[in-house]
Amino acid sequence: MGSAPEHVHTEGDLGHQHATEVTQSNERRIRLVFLLTAGYALVQAIGGWIAGSLALIADAGHMISDSAALLLALVAYRVARWPIDAQRTYGFHRVRVLAALANGATLLLLVAWIAWEAVQRINQPAEILAGPMLIVATIGLLVNLIGAYALWSGDSGDSNLRGALLHVVGDLLGSIGAITAAVGIMLTGWAILDPLLSVLVAGLVIRSAWGLVSDSIRVLLQATPKGIDxxxxxxxxxxxxxxxxxxxxxxxxxxxxxxxxxxxxxxxxxxxxxxxxxxxxxxxxxxxxxxxxxxxxxxxxxxxxxxx
The missing domain is CATH 3.30.70.1350 (Cation efflux protein, cytoplasmic domain)
Incomplete structure:
Protein backbone atom coordinates (compact mmCIF):
# COMPACT_ATOMS: atom_id res chain seq x y z
CA MET A 1 0.00 0.00 0.00
CA GLY A 2 1.17 3.51 -0.79
CA SER A 3 1.68 6.21 1.78
CA ALA A 4 -0.88 8.61 0.33
CA PRO A 5 -4.50 8.18 1.39
CA GLU A 6 -6.89 6.86 -1.22
CA HIS A 7 -9.98 9.06 -1.33
CA VAL A 8 -12.77 6.81 -2.52
CA HIS A 9 -16.29 8.13 -2.34
CA THR A 10 -19.61 6.38 -2.83
CA GLU A 11 -22.62 8.64 -2.93
CA GLY A 12 -26.06 8.78 -4.47
CA ASP A 13 -26.77 11.13 -7.33
CA LEU A 14 -27.00 14.73 -6.07
CA GLY A 15 -30.46 15.11 -7.51
CA HIS A 16 -31.74 11.86 -6.03
CA GLN A 17 -34.67 12.18 -3.65
CA HIS A 18 -34.84 9.65 -0.83
CA ALA A 19 -38.44 10.25 0.23
CA THR A 20 -41.42 8.35 -1.15
CA GLU A 21 -42.40 9.63 -4.57
CA VAL A 22 -45.23 12.09 -4.21
CA THR A 23 -48.29 11.99 -6.44
CA GLN A 24 -50.14 15.07 -7.60
CA SER A 25 -53.27 13.63 -5.96
CA ASN A 26 -51.63 13.55 -2.52
CA GLU A 27 -50.39 17.10 -2.89
CA ARG A 28 -53.87 18.29 -3.86
CA ARG A 29 -55.37 16.52 -0.84
CA ILE A 30 -52.94 18.17 1.56
CA ARG A 31 -53.47 21.56 -0.10
CA LEU A 32 -57.25 21.20 0.36
CA VAL A 33 -56.90 20.24 4.01
CA PHE A 34 -54.42 23.08 4.61
CA LEU A 35 -56.90 25.63 3.21
CA LEU A 36 -59.73 24.16 5.30
CA THR A 37 -57.65 24.04 8.48
CA ALA A 38 -56.09 27.49 8.13
CA GLY A 39 -59.44 29.06 7.17
CA TYR A 40 -61.22 27.49 10.10
CA ALA A 41 -58.41 28.46 12.50
CA LEU A 42 -59.11 32.09 11.61
CA VAL A 43 -62.86 31.62 12.07
CA GLN A 44 -62.28 29.85 15.37
CA ALA A 45 -59.99 32.58 16.69
CA ILE A 46 -62.57 35.26 15.84
CA GLY A 47 -65.41 33.13 17.25
CA GLY A 48 -63.45 32.48 20.42
CA TRP A 49 -62.83 36.20 20.87
CA ILE A 50 -66.53 37.03 20.38
CA ALA A 51 -67.73 34.19 22.65
CA GLY A 52 -65.08 34.95 25.25
CA SER A 53 -63.88 31.35 25.02
CA LEU A 54 -60.20 30.82 25.77
CA ALA A 55 -60.66 27.15 24.84
CA LEU A 56 -61.63 28.09 21.29
CA ILE A 57 -58.68 30.48 21.03
CA ALA A 58 -56.34 27.78 22.33
CA ASP A 59 -57.77 25.27 19.86
CA ALA A 60 -57.30 27.87 17.13
CA GLY A 61 -53.63 27.89 18.13
CA HIS A 62 -53.63 24.10 17.82
CA MET A 63 -55.20 24.41 14.36
CA ILE A 64 -52.60 27.00 13.39
CA SER A 65 -49.81 24.63 14.45
CA ASP A 66 -51.32 21.88 12.34
CA SER A 67 -51.85 24.29 9.44
CA ALA A 68 -48.16 25.10 9.66
CA ALA A 69 -47.33 21.38 9.62
CA LEU A 70 -49.49 20.94 6.52
CA LEU A 71 -47.82 23.95 4.91
CA LEU A 72 -44.40 22.44 5.66
CA ALA A 73 -45.54 19.23 3.96
CA LEU A 74 -46.51 21.26 0.88
CA VAL A 75 -43.16 23.05 1.03
CA ALA A 76 -41.43 19.66 1.15
CA TYR A 77 -43.23 18.60 -2.02
CA ARG A 78 -42.24 21.77 -3.85
CA VAL A 79 -38.68 21.94 -2.54
CA ALA A 80 -38.08 18.36 -3.66
CA ARG A 81 -38.64 19.56 -7.23
CA TRP A 82 -36.23 22.49 -7.11
CA PRO A 83 -33.02 21.86 -9.03
CA ILE A 84 -29.67 21.92 -7.27
CA ASP A 85 -26.96 24.31 -8.38
CA ALA A 86 -23.23 24.85 -7.88
CA GLN A 87 -23.78 26.88 -4.67
CA ARG A 88 -26.50 24.65 -3.17
CA THR A 89 -25.35 21.12 -3.94
CA TYR A 90 -27.86 19.64 -1.47
CA GLY A 91 -30.70 21.73 -2.84
CA PHE A 92 -33.10 23.74 -0.68
CA HIS A 93 -34.29 21.12 1.81
CA ARG A 94 -33.23 23.16 4.85
CA VAL A 95 -35.85 25.81 3.95
CA ARG A 96 -38.39 23.52 5.57
CA VAL A 97 -36.27 23.24 8.72
CA LEU A 98 -36.02 27.02 9.06
CA ALA A 99 -39.78 27.36 8.62
CA ALA A 100 -40.40 24.68 11.26
CA LEU A 101 -38.12 26.45 13.75
CA ALA A 102 -39.91 29.79 13.26
CA ASN A 103 -43.30 28.11 13.55
CA GLY A 104 -42.39 26.25 16.74
CA ALA A 105 -40.93 29.34 18.44
CA THR A 106 -44.07 31.36 17.65
CA LEU A 107 -46.33 28.64 19.02
CA LEU A 108 -44.38 28.47 22.29
CA LEU A 109 -45.10 32.18 22.79
CA LEU A 110 -48.79 31.53 22.08
CA VAL A 111 -48.84 28.71 24.67
CA ALA A 112 -47.29 31.00 27.28
CA TRP A 113 -50.05 33.57 26.69
CA ILE A 114 -52.80 30.91 26.85
CA ALA A 115 -51.41 29.53 30.13
CA TRP A 116 -51.24 33.01 31.69
CA GLU A 117 -54.77 33.88 30.56
CA ALA A 118 -56.10 30.51 31.79
CA VAL A 119 -54.71 31.11 35.29
CA GLN A 120 -56.36 34.54 35.35
CA ARG A 121 -59.71 33.09 34.31
CA ILE A 122 -59.56 30.21 36.79
CA ASN A 123 -59.04 32.77 39.57
CA GLN A 124 -61.70 35.06 38.15
CA PRO A 125 -64.05 33.25 35.72
CA ALA A 126 -65.29 35.30 32.78
CA GLU A 127 -68.68 35.12 31.09
CA ILE A 128 -68.74 32.56 28.25
CA LEU A 129 -71.29 32.65 25.41
CA ALA A 130 -71.79 28.89 25.24
CA GLY A 131 -74.17 29.04 22.25
CA PRO A 132 -71.72 30.69 19.80
CA MET A 133 -68.95 28.53 21.26
CA LEU A 134 -70.95 25.38 20.45
CA ILE A 135 -71.68 26.56 16.91
CA VAL A 136 -68.04 27.34 16.13
CA ALA A 137 -66.84 24.04 17.65
CA THR A 138 -69.42 22.06 15.64
CA ILE A 139 -68.26 23.73 12.41
CA GLY A 140 -64.73 22.73 13.38
CA LEU A 141 -65.80 19.12 13.85
CA LEU A 142 -67.29 19.05 10.34
CA VAL A 143 -64.20 20.67 8.82
CA ASN A 144 -61.92 18.14 10.50
CA LEU A 145 -64.11 15.21 9.44
CA ILE A 146 -63.87 16.36 5.82
CA GLY A 147 -60.11 16.81 6.13
CA ALA A 148 -59.60 13.41 7.77
CA TYR A 149 -61.60 11.67 5.04
CA ALA A 150 -59.67 13.45 2.27
CA LEU A 151 -56.33 12.35 3.73
CA TRP A 152 -57.43 8.85 4.76
CA SER A 153 -58.53 8.07 1.18
CA GLY A 154 -55.11 9.06 -0.25
CA ASP A 155 -51.91 7.07 -0.74
CA SER A 156 -51.07 5.46 2.63
CA GLY A 157 -47.47 4.97 1.52
CA ASP A 158 -46.81 8.72 1.56
CA SER A 159 -45.21 9.74 4.90
CA ASN A 160 -46.25 13.38 4.46
CA LEU A 161 -49.86 12.28 4.04
CA ARG A 162 -49.75 10.02 7.10
CA GLY A 163 -48.27 12.81 9.22
CA ALA A 164 -50.92 15.26 8.02
CA LEU A 165 -53.66 12.77 8.89
CA LEU A 166 -52.36 12.48 12.47
CA HIS A 167 -52.48 16.27 12.84
CA VAL A 168 -56.07 16.40 11.58
CA VAL A 169 -57.11 13.62 13.97
CA GLY A 170 -55.65 15.72 16.79
CA ASP A 171 -57.73 18.69 15.60
CA LEU A 172 -60.79 16.42 15.53
CA LEU A 173 -60.28 15.52 19.18
CA GLY A 174 -59.84 19.22 20.02
CA SER A 175 -63.19 20.02 18.37
CA ILE A 176 -64.91 17.24 20.33
CA GLY A 177 -63.42 18.66 23.52
CA ALA A 178 -64.65 22.17 22.71
CA ILE A 179 -68.16 20.85 21.98
CA THR A 180 -68.14 18.96 25.29
CA ALA A 181 -67.05 22.09 27.17
CA ALA A 182 -69.71 24.23 25.47
CA VAL A 183 -72.47 21.74 26.31
CA GLY A 184 -71.15 21.46 29.88
CA ILE A 185 -71.25 25.23 30.33
CA MET A 186 -74.77 25.40 28.89
CA LEU A 187 -76.02 22.68 31.27
CA THR A 188 -74.14 23.63 34.44
CA GLY A 189 -73.07 27.24 34.02
CA TRP A 190 -69.53 26.28 35.06
CA ALA A 191 -67.46 28.80 33.09
CA ILE A 192 -64.31 27.31 34.61
CA LEU A 193 -64.64 24.43 32.11
CA ASP A 194 -63.43 26.78 29.38
CA PRO A 195 -60.00 27.69 30.84
CA LEU A 196 -59.49 24.08 32.00
CA LEU A 197 -60.01 22.83 28.45
CA SER A 198 -57.73 25.57 27.12
CA VAL A 199 -54.91 24.25 29.32
CA LEU A 200 -55.41 20.73 27.94
CA VAL A 201 -55.34 22.02 24.35
CA ALA A 202 -52.30 24.14 25.14
CA GLY A 203 -50.60 20.93 26.25
CA LEU A 204 -51.15 19.49 22.78
CA VAL A 205 -49.76 22.65 21.20
CA ILE A 206 -46.66 22.80 23.39
CA ARG A 207 -45.88 19.15 22.65
CA SER A 208 -45.92 19.67 18.88
CA ALA A 209 -44.25 23.10 19.13
CA TRP A 210 -41.39 21.83 21.27
CA GLY A 211 -40.94 18.90 18.92
CA LEU A 212 -40.61 21.31 15.99
CA VAL A 213 -38.10 23.49 17.81
CA SER A 214 -35.92 20.69 19.21
CA ASP A 215 -35.86 18.67 15.99
CA SER A 216 -35.07 21.77 13.92
CA ILE A 217 -32.20 22.73 16.22
CA ARG A 218 -30.79 19.19 16.01
CA VAL A 219 -30.83 19.35 12.22
CA LEU A 220 -29.32 22.85 12.04
CA LEU A 221 -26.56 21.89 14.49
CA GLN A 222 -25.90 18.78 12.37
CA ALA A 223 -26.29 16.58 15.42
CA THR A 224 -26.11 12.82 14.97
CA PRO A 225 -29.62 11.64 14.02
CA LYS A 226 -31.68 9.82 16.63
CA GLY A 227 -30.96 6.12 16.70
CA ILE A 228 -27.45 6.53 15.28
CA ASP A 229 -24.57 5.70 17.68
Whole structure:
Protein backbone atom coordinates (compact mmCIF):
# COMPACT_ATOMS: atom_id res chain seq x y z
CA MET A 1 0.00 0.00 0.00
CA GLY A 2 1.17 3.51 -0.79
CA SER A 3 1.68 6.21 1.78
CA ALA A 4 -0.88 8.61 0.33
CA PRO A 5 -4.50 8.18 1.39
CA GLU A 6 -6.89 6.86 -1.22
CA HIS A 7 -9.98 9.06 -1.33
CA VAL A 8 -12.77 6.81 -2.52
CA HIS A 9 -16.29 8.13 -2.34
CA THR A 10 -19.61 6.38 -2.83
CA GLU A 11 -22.62 8.64 -2.93
CA GLY A 12 -26.06 8.78 -4.47
CA ASP A 13 -26.77 11.13 -7.33
CA LEU A 14 -27.00 14.73 -6.07
CA GLY A 15 -30.46 15.11 -7.51
CA HIS A 16 -31.74 11.86 -6.03
CA GLN A 17 -34.67 12.18 -3.65
CA HIS A 18 -34.84 9.65 -0.83
CA ALA A 19 -38.44 10.25 0.23
CA THR A 20 -41.42 8.35 -1.15
CA GLU A 21 -42.40 9.63 -4.57
CA VAL A 22 -45.23 12.09 -4.21
CA THR A 23 -48.29 11.99 -6.44
CA GLN A 24 -50.14 15.07 -7.60
CA SER A 25 -53.27 13.63 -5.96
CA ASN A 26 -51.63 13.55 -2.52
CA GLU A 27 -50.39 17.10 -2.89
CA ARG A 28 -53.87 18.29 -3.86
CA ARG A 29 -55.37 16.52 -0.84
CA ILE A 30 -52.94 18.17 1.56
CA ARG A 31 -53.47 21.56 -0.10
CA LEU A 32 -57.25 21.20 0.36
CA VAL A 33 -56.90 20.24 4.01
CA PHE A 34 -54.42 23.08 4.61
CA LEU A 35 -56.90 25.63 3.21
CA LEU A 36 -59.73 24.16 5.30
CA THR A 37 -57.65 24.04 8.48
CA ALA A 38 -56.09 27.49 8.13
CA GLY A 39 -59.44 29.06 7.17
CA TYR A 40 -61.22 27.49 10.10
CA ALA A 41 -58.41 28.46 12.50
CA LEU A 42 -59.11 32.09 11.61
CA VAL A 43 -62.86 31.62 12.07
CA GLN A 44 -62.28 29.85 15.37
CA ALA A 45 -59.99 32.58 16.69
CA ILE A 46 -62.57 35.26 15.84
CA GLY A 47 -65.41 33.13 17.25
CA GLY A 48 -63.45 32.48 20.42
CA TRP A 49 -62.83 36.20 20.87
CA ILE A 50 -66.53 37.03 20.38
CA ALA A 51 -67.73 34.19 22.65
CA GLY A 52 -65.08 34.95 25.25
CA SER A 53 -63.88 31.35 25.02
CA LEU A 54 -60.20 30.82 25.77
CA ALA A 55 -60.66 27.15 24.84
CA LEU A 56 -61.63 28.09 21.29
CA ILE A 57 -58.68 30.48 21.03
CA ALA A 58 -56.34 27.78 22.33
CA ASP A 59 -57.77 25.27 19.86
CA ALA A 60 -57.30 27.87 17.13
CA GLY A 61 -53.63 27.89 18.13
CA HIS A 62 -53.63 24.10 17.82
CA MET A 63 -55.20 24.41 14.36
CA ILE A 64 -52.60 27.00 13.39
CA SER A 65 -49.81 24.63 14.45
CA ASP A 66 -51.32 21.88 12.34
CA SER A 67 -51.85 24.29 9.44
CA ALA A 68 -48.16 25.10 9.66
CA ALA A 69 -47.33 21.38 9.62
CA LEU A 70 -49.49 20.94 6.52
CA LEU A 71 -47.82 23.95 4.91
CA LEU A 72 -44.40 22.44 5.66
CA ALA A 73 -45.54 19.23 3.96
CA LEU A 74 -46.51 21.26 0.88
CA VAL A 75 -43.16 23.05 1.03
CA ALA A 76 -41.43 19.66 1.15
CA TYR A 77 -43.23 18.60 -2.02
CA ARG A 78 -42.24 21.77 -3.85
CA VAL A 79 -38.68 21.94 -2.54
CA ALA A 80 -38.08 18.36 -3.66
CA ARG A 81 -38.64 19.56 -7.23
CA TRP A 82 -36.23 22.49 -7.11
CA PRO A 83 -33.02 21.86 -9.03
CA ILE A 84 -29.67 21.92 -7.27
CA ASP A 85 -26.96 24.31 -8.38
CA ALA A 86 -23.23 24.85 -7.88
CA GLN A 87 -23.78 26.88 -4.67
CA ARG A 88 -26.50 24.65 -3.17
CA THR A 89 -25.35 21.12 -3.94
CA TYR A 90 -27.86 19.64 -1.47
CA GLY A 91 -30.70 21.73 -2.84
CA PHE A 92 -33.10 23.74 -0.68
CA HIS A 93 -34.29 21.12 1.81
CA ARG A 94 -33.23 23.16 4.85
CA VAL A 95 -35.85 25.81 3.95
CA ARG A 96 -38.39 23.52 5.57
CA VAL A 97 -36.27 23.24 8.72
CA LEU A 98 -36.02 27.02 9.06
CA ALA A 99 -39.78 27.36 8.62
CA ALA A 100 -40.40 24.68 11.26
CA LEU A 101 -38.12 26.45 13.75
CA ALA A 102 -39.91 29.79 13.26
CA ASN A 103 -43.30 28.11 13.55
CA GLY A 104 -42.39 26.25 16.74
CA ALA A 105 -40.93 29.34 18.44
CA THR A 106 -44.07 31.36 17.65
CA LEU A 107 -46.33 28.64 19.02
CA LEU A 108 -44.38 28.47 22.29
CA LEU A 109 -45.10 32.18 22.79
CA LEU A 110 -48.79 31.53 22.08
CA VAL A 111 -48.84 28.71 24.67
CA ALA A 112 -47.29 31.00 27.28
CA TRP A 113 -50.05 33.57 26.69
CA ILE A 114 -52.80 30.91 26.85
CA ALA A 115 -51.41 29.53 30.13
CA TRP A 116 -51.24 33.01 31.69
CA GLU A 117 -54.77 33.88 30.56
CA ALA A 118 -56.10 30.51 31.79
CA VAL A 119 -54.71 31.11 35.29
CA GLN A 120 -56.36 34.54 35.35
CA ARG A 121 -59.71 33.09 34.31
CA ILE A 122 -59.56 30.21 36.79
CA ASN A 123 -59.04 32.77 39.57
CA GLN A 124 -61.70 35.06 38.15
CA PRO A 125 -64.05 33.25 35.72
CA ALA A 126 -65.29 35.30 32.78
CA GLU A 127 -68.68 35.12 31.09
CA ILE A 128 -68.74 32.56 28.25
CA LEU A 129 -71.29 32.65 25.41
CA ALA A 130 -71.79 28.89 25.24
CA GLY A 131 -74.17 29.04 22.25
CA PRO A 132 -71.72 30.69 19.80
CA MET A 133 -68.95 28.53 21.26
CA LEU A 134 -70.95 25.38 20.45
CA ILE A 135 -71.68 26.56 16.91
CA VAL A 136 -68.04 27.34 16.13
CA ALA A 137 -66.84 24.04 17.65
CA THR A 138 -69.42 22.06 15.64
CA ILE A 139 -68.26 23.73 12.41
CA GLY A 140 -64.73 22.73 13.38
CA LEU A 141 -65.80 19.12 13.85
CA LEU A 142 -67.29 19.05 10.34
CA VAL A 143 -64.20 20.67 8.82
CA ASN A 144 -61.92 18.14 10.50
CA LEU A 145 -64.11 15.21 9.44
CA ILE A 146 -63.87 16.36 5.82
CA GLY A 147 -60.11 16.81 6.13
CA ALA A 148 -59.60 13.41 7.77
CA TYR A 149 -61.60 11.67 5.04
CA ALA A 150 -59.67 13.45 2.27
CA LEU A 151 -56.33 12.35 3.73
CA TRP A 152 -57.43 8.85 4.76
CA SER A 153 -58.53 8.07 1.18
CA GLY A 154 -55.11 9.06 -0.25
CA ASP A 155 -51.91 7.07 -0.74
CA SER A 156 -51.07 5.46 2.63
CA GLY A 157 -47.47 4.97 1.52
CA ASP A 158 -46.81 8.72 1.56
CA SER A 159 -45.21 9.74 4.90
CA ASN A 160 -46.25 13.38 4.46
CA LEU A 161 -49.86 12.28 4.04
CA ARG A 162 -49.75 10.02 7.10
CA GLY A 163 -48.27 12.81 9.22
CA ALA A 164 -50.92 15.26 8.02
CA LEU A 165 -53.66 12.77 8.89
CA LEU A 166 -52.36 12.48 12.47
CA HIS A 167 -52.48 16.27 12.84
CA VAL A 168 -56.07 16.40 11.58
CA VAL A 169 -57.11 13.62 13.97
CA GLY A 170 -55.65 15.72 16.79
CA ASP A 171 -57.73 18.69 15.60
CA LEU A 172 -60.79 16.42 15.53
CA LEU A 173 -60.28 15.52 19.18
CA GLY A 174 -59.84 19.22 20.02
CA SER A 175 -63.19 20.02 18.37
CA ILE A 176 -64.91 17.24 20.33
CA GLY A 177 -63.42 18.66 23.52
CA ALA A 178 -64.65 22.17 22.71
CA ILE A 179 -68.16 20.85 21.98
CA THR A 180 -68.14 18.96 25.29
CA ALA A 181 -67.05 22.09 27.17
CA ALA A 182 -69.71 24.23 25.47
CA VAL A 183 -72.47 21.74 26.31
CA GLY A 184 -71.15 21.46 29.88
CA ILE A 185 -71.25 25.23 30.33
CA MET A 186 -74.77 25.40 28.89
CA LEU A 187 -76.02 22.68 31.27
CA THR A 188 -74.14 23.63 34.44
CA GLY A 189 -73.07 27.24 34.02
CA TRP A 190 -69.53 26.28 35.06
CA ALA A 191 -67.46 28.80 33.09
CA ILE A 192 -64.31 27.31 34.61
CA LEU A 193 -64.64 24.43 32.11
CA ASP A 194 -63.43 26.78 29.38
CA PRO A 195 -60.00 27.69 30.84
CA LEU A 196 -59.49 24.08 32.00
CA LEU A 197 -60.01 22.83 28.45
CA SER A 198 -57.73 25.57 27.12
CA VAL A 199 -54.91 24.25 29.32
CA LEU A 200 -55.41 20.73 27.94
CA VAL A 201 -55.34 22.02 24.35
CA ALA A 202 -52.30 24.14 25.14
CA GLY A 203 -50.60 20.93 26.25
CA LEU A 204 -51.15 19.49 22.78
CA VAL A 205 -49.76 22.65 21.20
CA ILE A 206 -46.66 22.80 23.39
CA ARG A 207 -45.88 19.15 22.65
CA SER A 208 -45.92 19.67 18.88
CA ALA A 209 -44.25 23.10 19.13
CA TRP A 210 -41.39 21.83 21.27
CA GLY A 211 -40.94 18.90 18.92
CA LEU A 212 -40.61 21.31 15.99
CA VAL A 213 -38.10 23.49 17.81
CA SER A 214 -35.92 20.69 19.21
CA ASP A 215 -35.86 18.67 15.99
CA SER A 216 -35.07 21.77 13.92
CA ILE A 217 -32.20 22.73 16.22
CA ARG A 218 -30.79 19.19 16.01
CA VAL A 219 -30.83 19.35 12.22
CA LEU A 220 -29.32 22.85 12.04
CA LEU A 221 -26.56 21.89 14.49
CA GLN A 222 -25.90 18.78 12.37
CA ALA A 223 -26.29 16.58 15.42
CA THR A 224 -26.11 12.82 14.97
CA PRO A 225 -29.62 11.64 14.02
CA LYS A 226 -31.68 9.82 16.63
CA GLY A 227 -30.96 6.12 16.70
CA ILE A 228 -27.45 6.53 15.28
CA ASP A 229 -24.57 5.70 17.68
CA UNK A 230 -21.24 6.65 16.10
CA UNK A 231 -19.14 4.53 18.49
CA UNK A 232 -21.28 1.44 17.97
CA UNK A 233 -21.27 1.87 14.19
CA UNK A 234 -17.46 2.21 14.08
CA UNK A 235 -17.12 -0.96 16.16
CA UNK A 236 -19.48 -2.87 13.86
CA UNK A 237 -17.77 -1.63 10.70
CA UNK A 238 -14.44 -2.79 12.14
CA UNK A 239 -15.78 -6.35 12.13
CA UNK A 240 -16.52 -6.33 8.40
CA UNK A 241 -14.16 -8.46 6.25
CA UNK A 242 -11.16 -6.62 4.81
CA UNK A 243 -11.35 -3.64 7.20
CA UNK A 244 -8.43 -3.02 9.56
CA UNK A 245 -9.32 0.35 11.07
CA UNK A 246 -12.35 2.66 11.25
CA UNK A 247 -12.59 6.25 12.44
CA UNK A 248 -14.01 9.73 11.95
CA UNK A 249 -17.61 8.54 11.48
CA UNK A 250 -20.01 11.47 11.13
CA UNK A 251 -23.72 11.48 10.33
CA UNK A 252 -26.26 14.27 10.04
CA UNK A 253 -29.77 14.87 8.75
CA UNK A 254 -30.42 16.56 5.42
CA UNK A 255 -34.20 16.15 5.43
CA UNK A 256 -36.70 14.20 7.50
CA UNK A 257 -35.99 11.01 5.59
CA UNK A 258 -32.43 11.50 4.33
CA UNK A 259 -29.31 10.91 6.44
CA UNK A 260 -25.81 11.67 5.19
CA UNK A 261 -22.70 10.01 6.60
CA UNK A 262 -18.92 10.07 6.12
CA UNK A 263 -16.37 7.60 7.49
CA UNK A 264 -12.67 6.75 7.17
CA UNK A 265 -11.49 3.14 6.89
CA UNK A 266 -8.24 1.31 6.13
CA UNK A 267 -7.77 -2.07 4.51
CA UNK A 268 -6.41 -5.27 6.03
CA UNK A 269 -3.20 -6.71 4.63
CA UNK A 270 -4.01 -8.19 1.23
CA UNK A 271 -7.50 -6.64 0.98
CA UNK A 272 -8.44 -4.51 -2.03
CA UNK A 273 -8.95 -0.90 -0.82
CA UNK A 274 -11.39 -0.26 -3.69
CA UNK A 275 -13.71 -2.97 -2.37
CA UNK A 276 -14.25 -1.21 0.96
CA UNK A 277 -16.41 1.81 -0.04
CA UNK A 278 -19.24 -0.25 -1.61
CA UNK A 279 -19.03 -2.73 1.28
CA UNK A 280 -19.34 0.01 3.92
CA UNK A 281 -22.03 1.92 2.01
CA UNK A 282 -24.10 -1.22 1.54
CA UNK A 283 -23.83 -2.17 5.22
CA UNK A 284 -24.85 1.30 6.41
CA UNK A 285 -27.81 1.35 4.04
CA UNK A 286 -29.07 -2.10 4.99
CA UNK A 287 -28.56 -1.89 8.76
CA UNK A 288 -29.03 1.82 9.52
CA UNK A 289 -31.00 3.16 6.56
CA UNK A 290 -28.21 5.61 5.65
CA UNK A 291 -28.34 5.86 1.87
CA UNK A 292 -25.99 8.79 1.19
CA UNK A 293 -22.48 7.74 2.26
CA UNK A 294 -18.96 9.01 1.58
CA UNK A 295 -16.16 6.56 2.42
CA UNK A 296 -12.48 7.56 2.51
CA UNK A 297 -9.84 4.81 2.46
CA UNK A 298 -6.67 5.77 4.39
CA UNK A 299 -3.32 3.95 4.75
CA UNK A 300 -3.29 1.31 7.45
CA UNK A 301 -1.99 2.77 10.73
CA UNK A 302 -3.26 6.31 10.10
CA UNK A 303 -6.46 5.98 12.15
CA UNK A 304 -6.58 6.07 15.92
CA UNK A 305 -9.24 3.37 16.24
CA UNK A 306 -7.72 0.04 15.27
CA UNK A 307 -9.11 -3.37 14.64
CA UNK A 308 -8.61 -5.74 17.57
Missing amino acids: ATEIEASLRDLPGIAEVGHFHAWTLTDESIIATVHVSADQGADPLSLPPLVASWLQETRGIDHVTVQVDPRGSLLTRHT
